[in-house]
Amino acid sequence: MKYYRSKTIKETTINAIRPKVEEELKKQGFGVLTEIDIQAIMKKKLDKDYLPHVILGACNPVYADKVLSIEPTISTMLPCNVTLRELGNGDVEIAMMAPAEAMSAVGNKELEIAANEVQEKLMIALNSI
Template identity: 25%
Template sequence: MAFGVQKLVHQPHGVVLGRVRAALDAEGFVVLTPHDVADAFDQAFGLEIPPQVTLGVCTPGLAHATLQADPSVGLLVPCSVVVRAADPGRTVVEASRLHLIVALTGDRALEPAVADADARLRAACDRLADLSCP
């Protein structure tokens, strides 16, 4: 089972990160938890890794529906979008496959909210000219 979709963008990390954030915003996603993984590794462990940012994102509809269905689903949201440098001119973008929320919970009542958020996530990917999301 695939946990996410992965795309390679032929642009630097900083440029792609900005484009991803703008595309997510345009599709109604809110970045709830931006996390600079490279900075955290440096601060906590003194380890250097290539630039990598994990964005915890959600739409209001998905957040509300999942937490109303079962507060423990908070373990699965926000959904993650990872933007990491592959090398100086290429960046990998990975996004959670939102159907996993329904698959893991078995709660089919979440399907409409998950389907809506998944469609929005795909549309955000489509806004990035260098990506061809499935």
């Protein structure tokens, strides 16, 4: 299985679609805790040009508490990454990590159940955009 799920939004920009992404995440209980601007970082650190590309760190505190209570070191896999990447043709790819696949390597059944629930919420958000 793929480690992420994605969809492409036609004729838009990151700046135009981001509010809708955050709104749909919020409806599922997620807030954006972090933002990494790949384009700006690569330009500053490597003087390399990238198309606009942002990584949002999304967290649902109820599920974060649940999985941290089950497996404290799971913090290495938090928060859930949501990426917005301009494709250069006027479209934006929105990609979200698939927690069920990512956390299956841990081998904890209780954690897998929670990861499936988180993944379902992320997919509802993605499908609503």
